[in-house]
Amino acid sequence: MADAEVRAATPADAPEIARVQLSTWRSAYADLLPAEVLAGLDEAETTRQWTEAVAGGPVAVLVATEGDHLVGFCAAGAAPEQEAAAADGAVPPDLAEVAWVSTLLVEPRWGRRGHGGRLLATMAQRLADGGAARGISWVPEADSVSLAFFEHAGWSPDGTVRTLDAGGRPMRELRLTGPLDLDLH
Template sequence: MADVGVRPARLADAAAVAGVQVRAWRHGYRDLLPKDVLAEVTGPEATETWRERWAEAATAPPSPRHRLLVAVASDIVVGFAAHGPAEEPDLDAAGTAELITLLVDPLHARAGHGSRLLAATVDLLREDDFTTLVTWVFEDDEVTRTFLGSAGWAPDGTARTLDMGEEVRQIRLHTDISVHADG
């Protein structure tokens, strides 16, 4: 088995993180987003923008409670997760965090990287005294909903519609990450 793990992202990881994002979106969102939108957000110009944003997230996050983690297998970045305090006005930012994204390269899917990223994220958030974790998912994204559902996530009743030339609906999921939640 390859040497696998999760660690904080470094500046040198930014291009690999952007590459994972683009491949994961092209694969996972191909039936969820309008084709022209998907092409735009995964094209070469967008990939460079993502690389710059992930470099900034790794080196100058908006706060000490914002983090970018990478999953590695044999020193190759195969997935990543980003989190920070929840920003929606209906949530308590002191106790609620948002899983901004969690993506695994489709070439390395179903090897436990997503679960390791999620566990590391929860561990760090608990250290920061968060008790609830939320995330937004496309309503029709059964793969992500099933993955998170198996980890105890459920819809919290909040939804939003994104205008991408056609309406795309997202739902917010939540889970209890307080220490007592493990049993």
């Protein structure tokens, strides 16, 4: 494997982050999202959103590279109340110490090379250094690859489920939670 690293994203990375997101969703989520939803994803708008996020959004964005290729990314920050709340709306007593991994994607052709683990471990360390004690992430219930990845990291479903409207098709997501002191070897 060529040199692989994880680093902080810069605004210049936004077009590649958008490309990775869109290509990953179009391949990995082809069975989860309607074709018209995937076809309607706008690369220019996605790039604009990532440019804003990287330039000063409420989350930190890291990218994984292999050689000269940007192959994946992770966005995370303090968990908003609505993401961390219980199904009945109760706010967890440790909300101030909960981090939310909102996105972690590795382009499928670069999968199984350790990029996801490096991204999550590096982000988890940054979040822990910032005072977080545990992380949460929402994963589609039908995304067995992502569920297995997070399980390997020591994260598991906390019992909270939500159903999103994915272009007229319901998509159930499980909220996972776990430690930030990761050992992904």
